[in-house]
Amino acid sequence: MxxxxxxxxxxxxxxxxxxxxxxxxxxxxxxxxxxxxxxxxxxxxxxxxxxxxxxxxxxxxxxxxxxxxxxxxxxxxxxxxxxxxxxxxxxxxxxxxxxxxxxxxxxxxxxxxxxxxxxxxxxxxxxxxxxxxxxxxxxxxxxxxxxxxxxxxxxxxxxxxxxxxxxxxxxxxxxxxxxxxxxxxxxxxxxxxxxxxxxxxxxxxxxxxxxxxxxxxxxxxxxxxxxxxxxxxxxxxxxxxxxxxxxxxxxxxxxxxAFSEMEADSKNVSELRKRMEVLLAEIETTAVNSNKSNRLPNTTNITFNNIDGNQLLRRLNKLAVSRSSACTSNTINPSHVLTAMGKNKHQALSSLRISLGKNTSLEDIEFAVSEIQKTVDQLKTATV
Incomplete structure (x- = not known):
C-alpha cells in the first residue's frame, strides 16, 4: 500500500x-x-x-x-x-x-x-x-x-x-x-x-x-x-x-x-505545486513564503505557525522534505533566508521547503499533504 x-x-x-x-x-x-x-x-x-x-x-x-x-x-x-x-x-x-x-x-x-x-x-x-x-x-x-x-x-x-x-x-x-x-x-x-x-x-x-x-x-x-x-x-x-x-x-x-524536456516537465510540476498549495492552504495558520513573487515552478516554502518545527520534521518520517538548503539542514539554526525576510526564529524553524521533480505524481502530493495535515493536527492536540 x-x-x-x-x-x-x-x-x-x-x-x-x-x-x-x-x-x-x-x-x-x-x-x-x-x-x-x-x-x-x-x-x-x-x-x-x-x-x-x-x-x-x-x-x-x-x-x-x-x-x-x-x-x-x-x-x-x-x-x-x-x-x-x-x-x-x-x-x-x-x-x-x-x-x-x-x-x-x-x-x-x-x-x-x-x-x-x-x-x-x-x-x-x-x-x-x-x-x-x-x-x-x-x-x-x-x-x-x-x-x-x-x-x-x-x-x-x-x-x-x-x-x-x-x-x-x-x-x-x-x-x-x-x-x-x-x-x-x-x-x-x-x-x-x-x-x-x-x-x-x-x-x-x-x-x-x-x-x-x-x-x-x-x-x-x-x-x-x-x-x-x-x-x-x-x-x-x-x-x-x-x-x-x-x-x-x-x-x-x-x-x-533538460533542453528537450524542460518545458513539459516544468508545466507538469507547476500544476502539481499549485494543487499542493491549494490543499496546504486548508491547514490552519499556514503561509506560503514568496507566494506573491515570481518563483520556480517546483518550489514551495511554507510556514506552520504555532507548531514545533523540530517535532514536525521528525514526525514526517515518510516524507523527504527540508527546512533549508541541504548544506545547512543538519544544523538547528533557523534559515538565514527566512530570517532575512523577516521571519522570527520560531517561524523559520517551523517552515518546510517542499520541492517537486519530474518523478513526482499527484498521488505523491495528496499523500504528502495528508501526512502533513495529520502531523500538524497531532502537534496542535499535544499542546492543548
Whole structure:
C-alpha cells in the first residue's frame, strides 16, 4: 500500500540520476576510460566525450562551449570565480555587492573575502525575498568591482529580475556574477540574453551525477579570472586536474535531456505545486513564503505557525522534505533566508521547503499533504 512507501520531495537538494544519463556515462568507466589529457586514442576518446558534454551544456545555457569550465560542482565554481576575479581585479577596487539570502556557498566566500580586506555590501530583502533595485543602484560605488546575485533562491524559489539587475550593474561599469544552480533545468536560462559575466551551476540539480559542475565565463565581456588552484593546465588553468570524464559526460547528457524536456516537465510540476498549495492552504495558520513573487515552478516554502518545527520534521518520517538548503539542514539554526525576510526564529524553524521533480505524481502530493495535515493536527492536540 502507498502508506508504506516514502515520498521524495527534496529535489532542490538533489535529484535522482536519469537512467539515460547513467547509460551515457557507463562506457566512460570501462571502455573510454582514458585520461582526457593523454595524447593517444584512449585519451582522444575521453576528450571527445568531454567536449560533446561542453557543447550540450552550452546549448542549454545558450553560450559558446569555450565559455564553459568544468568543476566539481557549483561550490567550487563559485570559489574559483570569486577569489580568482576579485584578486585579479583588486587594483580596480575592493568592493563587492551581494544579498543576504544568497546560498552559503556564496556567503561563506564573501566572509573569507572580507577577511582578505575586501568590503562587502549585503543587500536587504523584503518579506517576499525581493531586493530593492534602487538600493542596489545606490550601493554601487567607484570601488565596486562585482555584483553577485543568484538567479533563483534555493529555499523559496524566488526568481530575481536578473535582466533589470544586469542593466543597472553594467550601466555602472561593474561585472555581474550569478549562481544559476537552482534555475538551470527548471526554467529557461539564457546567459547570453541575461548578459551575465560569470555564472555557476551543478549537474546533480538537473538529474545528472554529483561531483561535477560548471563555471561560465563571458569572454566577450572581458572578464579576467586569475588562477587560484595549481597543478596543471587542464581547463585553461582555471581548474587544473584530471577531468572527471564520466561525470562530465553525464552532466552533458542531463543538459541535453533538460533542453528537450524542460518545458513539459516544468508545466507538469507547476500544476502539481499549485494543487499542493491549494490543499496546504486548508491547514490552519499556514503561509506560503514568496507566494506573491515570481518563483520556480517546483518550489514551495511554507510556514506552520504555532507548531514545533523540530517535532514536525521528525514526525514526517515518510516524507523527504527540508527546512533549508541541504548544506545547512543538519544544523538547528533557523534559515538565514527566512530570517532575512523577516521571519522570527520560531517561524523559520517551523517552515518546510517542499520541492517537486519530474518523478513526482499527484498521488505523491495528496499523500504528502495528508501526512502533513495529520502531523500538524497531532502537534496542535499535544499542546492543548
Amino acid at each position: 502507498r502508506n508504506n512507501k516514502k515520498i521524495y520531495l527534496d529535489y532542490n537538494a538533489t535529484t535522482p540520476v536519469d537512467k539515460r544519463v547513467v547509460e551515457a556515462m557507463l562506457p566512460y568507466f570501462t571502455e573510454n576510460f582514458g585520461n582526457a589529457s593523454s595524447d593517444h586514442f584512449s585519451g582522444w576518446d575521453a576528450r571527445e566525450g568531454a567536449e560533446l558534454a561542453r557543447e550540450q551544456i552550452s546549448n542549454l545555457l545558450n553560450c559558446k562551449p569555450t565559455g564553459i569550465t568544468f568543476t566539481s560542482g557549483a561550490t567550487e565554481a563559485a570559489n574559483l570565480a570569486l577569489f580568482g576575479f576579485c584578486e585579479s581585479n583588486r587594483s580596480k577596487g575592493n568592493h563587492i555587492i551581494t544579498c543576504k539570502t544568497e546560498h552559503k556557498a556564496i556567503l561563506d566566500c564573501m566572509q573569507a573575502l572580507e577577511n582578505q580586506g575586501f568590503e562587502v555590501t549585503y543587500l536587504e530583502v523584503d518579506s517576499e525575498g525581493n531586493i530593492d533595485l534602487k538600493e542596489l543602484e545606490n550601493a554601487i560605488s567607484q570601488e565596486t568591482i562585482l555584483v553577485c546575485l543568484m538567479l533563483a533562491n534555493n529555499e523559496t524559489g524566488l526568481i530575481h529580475p536578473m535582466k533589470e539587475i544586469e542593466r543597472i550593474v553594467h550601466q555602472k561599469g561593474v561585472k555581474l556574477m550569478s549562481d544559476i544552480t537552482q534555475a538551470v533545468g527548471k526554467i529557461p536560462v539564457d546567459v547570453k540574453k541575461l548578459n551575465l559575466d560569470i555564472a555557476v551551476c551543478s549537474s546533480h540539480k538537473l538529474y545528472g551525477p554529483k561531483g561535477v559542475g560548471a563555471l561560465y565565463i563571458n569572454k566577450k565581456n572581458d572578464v579576467m579570472i586569475g588562477q587560484t588552484v595549481f597543478g596543471g593546465r587542464q581547463e585553461k588553468g582555471i581548474r587544473p586536474g584530471t577531468l572527471n570524464v564520466p561525470g562530465i559526460v553525464g552532466f552533458g547528457k542531463a543538459a541535453e535531456i
